[in-house]
Amino acid sequence: MLHIVDDEEAIRDSLIWLAQSRRIEATGYDGVQPFLDMLGADYAFSPEGDCLLLDMRMPIMSGALLFDTLAARGLTRRMPVIFLTGHGDVPMAVDSLKRGAFDFFEKPFNDNKLMDRVQEALRASLEAGHQALVETRLASLSSREREVMDLILEGLMNKVIADRMGITMRTVEVHRSNLFTKMGVRTAVELARLVK
Structure with a gap:
């Protein structure tokens, strides 16, 4: 499942369409809070893997703060984060990658390259899910x-x-x-x- 958090409806809609053209299930959220509400405390990860396309700058709560929240909850391995921004700069990209983001794309981006990275992130999510399952079973x-x-x-x-x-x-x-x-x-x- 591809989760798209971006405050611009046109971008969300185009990303959902783009994902569906690659047979990737996608859902959009117009801000951080609706995404956090969906995530809740007991989110069940998708059997196809999860990936988050996250706009860096949004009103109320930024993508960077959401990323920090997810990282603190230990969710970024199971739900790799790809940042999107129209206001990016090299230090921001380097910082987000150092903190564990899967990738960073500036708008406008190459559709195919972005979707290729989304598919790689979904595979990484599946691998992390498999590893977590094995670790849970071993612990038992x-x-x-x-x-x-x-x-x-x-x-x-x-x-x-x-x-x-x-x-x-x-x-x-x-x-x-x-x-x-x-x-x-x-x-x-x-x-x-x-x-x-």
Whole structure:
């Protein structure tokens, strides 16, 4: 999902049309507050990834302040921010990129280059979402399940794992079953792909 926060309706509409021409779902917001209202405390990230096109200068609250808010909430990895501005300068661009913005475009911009970067940001969002899911699943493992997982990833069989850990093979099978369930995998190969 592409979120577009810009106080100029014509720009929002043209960006939505441009995104849709690339089969990217897009929604526009006429300022920071409507976007924050939508985001709320429990925003569910899109399965296609999320990206924010953000006008740098708007009345009431600037894009830079919104970016700082999102960064403080730890959302900029899952929702990469691409700044748009008609009043940009090199120091502003450098500063926004140093603080973690995905990119910075001055208006008028090249439509194709902007949409190419949006697609890259959506891929980065998907990767960050995948990584967050893996980290959450790994955090749910007990220390014994984690130990069994590490030995499985070394390619060891249950009997060897049991001998190495000094536990019964049945206990290894229980830990293996629990960790596969928690990690959402059915085989050691799937597990290895997931945590690579």
